[in-house]
Amino acid sequence: MLAPLTATSQATQVQEFVLDNGLKVLLLEDHKSPAVTFQVWYRVGSRNEKDGKSGLSHFLEHMLFKGTPKLKPEEYSRIIAKNGGRSNAFTSSDVTVYFATMSRDKIGIEIELEADRMANALLGETYFEPEKKVIQEERRLRTEDNPVSALGEVAGAVAYMVHPYRRPVIGWMDDIQNLTRQDLVDYYKLYYAPNNAFIVMTGDFSTQEMLLKIKAAFGNIPRGPEPPKVRAEEPPQQGERRVTLKKEAELPFVLMYYHTPNLKSPDSYALDVLSVVLAGGRSSRLYHDLVYQKRLARSVDADYNGLAIDPSVFSVTAQLMPGKEPAEIEREMDRLLEQMKAELISDRELQKAKNQIESEFIYAQDSIFGQAMKIGYYEAMGGWRLMDGYLDGIRKVTREDVQRVAKAYLDRDRRTVGILLPTKENT
């Protein structure tokens, strides 16, 4: 019935089990504080959506709070709250995740409610139209009236032509408007099944006890159809793409998206180090030069998103100081990025970046919720066991590796530059 595939390592003591219906269960005991996080991860997100149906995964996430034959709309959240728990859900490009954190003696309630949600959601017609309005308000809040986030949306739509990462997770406003209840019902049937989901649980519990509870709650849910694979592959970019967004705002913002592989590539460790050398802390290159010395930027960032199912991007961003021109900072950003290709970083810089990554790795273990998130992202992307090799991979990175990945990926012909140009309404 259960196949215990226990693996321990320096990084994790996750225990893996797979139920007969295909549901994978990842358990990590951690007795630091008397709480347990329980998360159900569905392998579906905006990456699985089709043109014209953007926002479907996220819409469905909202509607899965609208009850089952046993549960009134929104009753889920009330039950968790009155049992002293906190619950929520989120949708990303790759996954949709439902979770609660509560005390060990109450977590059984969450386990049963999540099993009910996986199998029996009603997606009630009555609640469909009001919830659509709520989601449209959410889009206004997050994107329409948020200039930097709106720029990210436009640049993402240009950085990708073919791959569904070009679409925003929340969906385009018109698509949200045109989604129907039937779209949700079909999507739920296709993707919400034990064989397309996995459970991550961390905190103060006993593995054997929880496994029995999970089996009892989820074990009888039948396996679903095999969901269609996402086969879209982004063709290599040939030549820089540029977009501008004019919007009411105060300060210009510049972003650069460079196509990169994900964590399954051996280059990912050096890309992580590269991002820290560029923007990890006040002594990092971009921060020190652009924010501190030249005072061109108010803030800078470099972020490598390796935990994506398909190849994603390395982003370099800057919010400008008042009175500065995007062209000027772009030149300076280019100069600093070219330097990474032309010269080796110093030994001390390399060691500093590695120390920063290692200490953040330990700080992250302070939160059971954070640990569950990390296990879940790794599992969604390619398997939680990849976590084990992470610190070793980082330790092995050389100065030459950092230079090599800078040359390989910080290629102007394969980047998208997005610029926010603030406008001011005259009133």
Place this chain on the structure above:
Amino acid sequence: MKKFFMVLFNILSVCALAVPATASTTPQRSVLDNGIILLTSEQRALPMVSIELLIDAGSRHDLPNQEGLANLTARLLTYGTQRRTALEISDALDFVGARLSAGCGEDLANVSMTVLKKDLGTGLELLAEVLTGANFPQAEVDRQKQSIVASIRAREESPGDIAQRRFAAALYPQSPYGRPVEGNEASVKALEQKSLKAFYERYYRPNRTIVSIVGDISHQEIARALNEAFRSWQKGDPATDPVPPAKTGSAETIRIQKDLTQANIVLGHDGVGRENPDYYAIQMMNYILGGGGFSSRTLDSIRNERGLAYSVYSYFSAEKGHGTFELVMQTKNETALEAIRIANAEIRRMREELVTEEELKDAKDYLIGSFPLRLDTNRKVANFWAQVEYFQLGLDYPNRYPDFIQSVTREDVLRVAQKYLKPEKLITVIVANQKRIGDP
């Protein structure tokens, strides 16, 4: 890419209690030789240490025409000491992967550090340096002034922030609580190095400081290390309790024009201080009105029933001597007035009818039951005990908290609603595209 692959949470809800509840272990407390109040909680599971300092050096101490002084002082702590330049400080921190940040509120400045146990020595040395030997180099002062002016501009991009600031200004006229902690562009530009040094000398003193430390340490070990690291830090004027705002603004509606798709709305008035004996009944009442996430009345009527907003919540924030009540929501311009009407109706209903037995029980069960979750990381525990000390709640506060909540009755909830919700005093701020809103 964080921005593009934005993770969308189902709800933005805030249940803001000024002080959270419960703890696994009671900390050890002592007063060091120079007056620092030290609280420690030993957590050996991870080789790390979390440190939180609260210093009686908030913006309420700003002098007239020097608004932003306290904030600029806090910002500059890590930008140069007698021994190190700003870059040397950040490089030393980054090299061991330590986090050190300094911030400023109206009553308190705070300094936070997270460091690996093996680098605790380096961390404490840096911490002591910034608290005892910051030297405010002129070039750094100029940089930070520019940077603060830029943040003042950047805030104008956030309609929610604009609404909050206008609300505070209307509620607390002529008070430090009505002014942005950062000051304004003109006041920041005029700040001088000598004022910063004087502010630092006067307010950054050990007997105005609470230090809360959680992690892989023992009380004795850390007390010894702090006595050593901070031995040159001399006592100054003792900490003083804040003076509540002299007066509060009267009811008005403030409209601010922005080219937005949504109206950002704040409704509210004055609240109560943390010391008010009705504090717990008020938190229960607010949980039912708008503090309880999906369990609240306003979320039910404004979001779930009518689909008018994604996020709607209310809170009573409580400081020493004063507090604030706010209800915050966003809805498309066209439905702003409808949402405001419903929020007002819910506020009135709290004052007119007893809450149901079920509502009362749900609120109690959540507030008592979720209490361990408020302490589920070392960082949260460090912040918690610093707050408990600041508000003088007592180290047995977590044990007493369930009784404070349990003893509240439906009649208490009605009584505090009638006393502390004041429809006739509501200040309403609407940041929106006013052309699309219409007239009330």
